[in-house]
Amino acid sequence: MARRANHFVLFSALVACAAALFCLTPAAVVAATAEPAASAAVPVAASFPTVSDARVAGDDKQTRLIVDFDQKVPLRAFALADPYRVVIDLPQINFRLPKGAGEDGRGLIKAFRYGLVMPGGSRIVLDLTGPVKIAKTEMLDPANGQPARLVIDLETIDRDAFVQALRTADSVAELRPTVAGAEATAGVPRGAPTPKVERDDPRPVVVLDPGHGGIDNGTQSADGVAEKTIVLDFALALRDRLVRQGKFRVVLTRDDDTFIPLNDRVKIAREQSAALFVSIHADALPRREGDAQGATIYTLSDKASDAEAQRLADAENKADAIGGVNLTEEPTDVADILIDLAQRETKTFSSRFAQQLMKDMKTATRMHKRPLKSAGFRVLKAPDVPSVLIELGYVSNKADLQHLLSEQWRNKTVGAVAQAIDSFLSRRLVSAGQPG
Structure with a gap:
C-alpha cells in the first residue's frame, strides 16, 4: 500500500511512540459492502422505551x-x-x-x-x-x-x-445517585467494540466521516434541516460510489444517526491504517455575519487561515462538549514533538489531496471565494493519515441549501469527490511502486 511504502523506519517508530498517547476509546464503525444501507437512520424498534x-x-x-x-x-x-x-x-x-x-x-x-x-x-x-x-x-x-x-x-x-x-x-x-429499585448503570452501554481490521485486503482504506450525529445535530437550516442528516446522505452516496469502483476499502465513522466523539473518529482512521480520511460537513453563518456560499476544503493548521476558519474550527471542536463526553487531556510536550514530526509528511499529502479535490469539485459545484483554508480541527489530527474536511456548502444560504437537498447535485458532487480520491490514491500507489 502506498501509505506504508512511503513511511520510513524512524517515522514508524515516532508514530508508534505517539500512538499510546494519541489514541482514545474505541468507537462504532461500519465497513462498507457492495450493498447500500437500507436507511440513513437507526431503525425505530417498537420495543424501545x-x-x-x-x-x-x-x-x-x-x-x-x-x-x-x-x-x-x-x-x-x-x-x-x-x-x-x-x-x-x-x-x-x-x-x-x-x-x-x-x-x-x-x-x-x-x-x-x-x-x-x-x-x-x-x-x-x-x-x-x-x-x-x-x-x-x-x-x-x-x-x-x-x-x-x-x-x-x-x-x-x-x-x-x-x-x-x-x-x-x-x-x-x-x-450519580442510583435509581430507586434498579441499579443506575443497568442497561447503559459502556462503549462500542473495536472494529475489525481487514489485514488480508491489500486495497487502500478510505475513511469517510459524516460530521455530528445522534445528540449533535450540527448546524440547522431556517426550516430545521439538520447538518447531520445532509452529510450522512452524502457520505453514504460517496461510499456506494467508491465501493462500486472496487479499488478501495471504504469505512464510515458512522452509517446512522449515532454520536461519535471527535477523537474516536480519528482513532478509527488510525486503527484501519487509512490511506485517506475525509470529514464531511455543512456550514452555517450566524445571521449577523451576513451571507456566504459555496464549498470549502480545510486542512490542518495550528493557525487558522482567516477569522471564519477559526470560527468554524472552534464550533466543530465543541462537538464532544455537546455530546456530554469528557474531553481528553492534551498530550504532553514530548508527545507533541513526536506527533509534530510524524505529521510533517502527512500534512504535505493532505495539502496535495486538497488541491486535487478543489480541482475536481469546482467542475461539479460552486466553490467558496476562498476554497482552500486551514484551521486547527481536532478531527484532522491523525499524525499518519492524510486528512481533509469538506464543507459542502452553507445551510444558511438558500441556493446552497437547495443544492444540498438535491439528489441530482449530490450525485454530481459525489462523482467529483470520488474522482479526486481515485486520482490522489492512484498516484500514491504508482509512486510507492517505483524503485527508490
Missing part, C-alpha cells in the same frame, strides 16, 4: 427537570465542568418530543439536548448556568393516569464544592 415530553421548573437556586417515559428505564446521571453540564445516560430511547423541546431553559438549566450516542444508548445533556449539585434523581412508576417519569433536582453550589464532589467517591459518585 419512548419519551413523550420534558419540562423544566424552578429558579436559579433549585431547578427540576421532568421527563415523561412510557415505561421505567435505568439511568446514570453525572456532572461535568468547563462547560458546566449534567449528563443523563439511558438505554436506547425513541425521543418523540415536541419541536423545539430543550431550546429554552429555566433556572439553572440554560437548555438541553437529547439523542442517540451509540446503538443501544441514548443521552440527555443539560447545559447549565453554573456549578450544581444533583440533589435527587428518581425514576417514578406510572400512577393515577400519569406516565413513568424521570425527575432530577439540581441545586446551585460554588465552584470549590463542585470540584470537590467530582474528586470524591469514584470521581462523581455524589453526583
Whole structure:
C-alpha cells in the first residue's frame, strides 16, 4: 500500500511512540459492502422505551427537570465542568418530543439536548448556568393516569464544592445517585467494540466521516434541516460510489444517526491504517455575519487561515462538549514533538489531496471565494493519515441549501469527490511502486 511504502523506519517508530498517547476509546464503525444501507437512520424498534415530553421548573437556586417515559428505564446521571453540564445516560430511547423541546431553559438549566450516542444508548445533556449539585434523581412508576417519569433536582453550589464532589467517591459518585429499585448503570452501554481490521485486503482504506450525529445535530437550516442528516446522505452516496469502483476499502465513522466523539473518529482512521480520511460537513453563518456560499476544503493548521476558519474550527471542536463526553487531556510536550514530526509528511499529502479535490469539485459545484483554508480541527489530527474536511456548502444560504437537498447535485458532487480520491490514491500507489 502506498501509505506504508512511503513511511520510513524512524517515522514508524515516532508514530508508534505517539500512538499510546494519541489514541482514545474505541468507537462504532461500519465497513462498507457492495450493498447500500437500507436507511440513513437507526431503525425505530417498537420495543424501545419512548419519551413523550420534558419540562423544566424552578429558579436559579433549585431547578427540576421532568421527563415523561412510557415505561421505567435505568439511568446514570453525572456532572461535568468547563462547560458546566449534567449528563443523563439511558438505554436506547425513541425521543418523540415536541419541536423545539430543550431550546429554552429555566433556572439553572440554560437548555438541553437529547439523542442517540451509540446503538443501544441514548443521552440527555443539560447545559447549565453554573456549578450544581444533583440533589435527587428518581425514576417514578406510572400512577393515577400519569406516565413513568424521570425527575432530577439540581441545586446551585460554588465552584470549590463542585470540584470537590467530582474528586470524591469514584470521581462523581455524589453526583450519580442510583435509581430507586434498579441499579443506575443497568442497561447503559459502556462503549462500542473495536472494529475489525481487514489485514488480508491489500486495497487502500478510505475513511469517510459524516460530521455530528445522534445528540449533535450540527448546524440547522431556517426550516430545521439538520447538518447531520445532509452529510450522512452524502457520505453514504460517496461510499456506494467508491465501493462500486472496487479499488478501495471504504469505512464510515458512522452509517446512522449515532454520536461519535471527535477523537474516536480519528482513532478509527488510525486503527484501519487509512490511506485517506475525509470529514464531511455543512456550514452555517450566524445571521449577523451576513451571507456566504459555496464549498470549502480545510486542512490542518495550528493557525487558522482567516477569522471564519477559526470560527468554524472552534464550533466543530465543541462537538464532544455537546455530546456530554469528557474531553481528553492534551498530550504532553514530548508527545507533541513526536506527533509534530510524524505529521510533517502527512500534512504535505493532505495539502496535495486538497488541491486535487478543489480541482475536481469546482467542475461539479460552486466553490467558496476562498476554497482552500486551514484551521486547527481536532478531527484532522491523525499524525499518519492524510486528512481533509469538506464543507459542502452553507445551510444558511438558500441556493446552497437547495443544492444540498438535491439528489441530482449530490450525485454530481459525489462523482467529483470520488474522482479526486481515485486520482490522489492512484498516484500514491504508482509512486510507492517505483524503485527508490
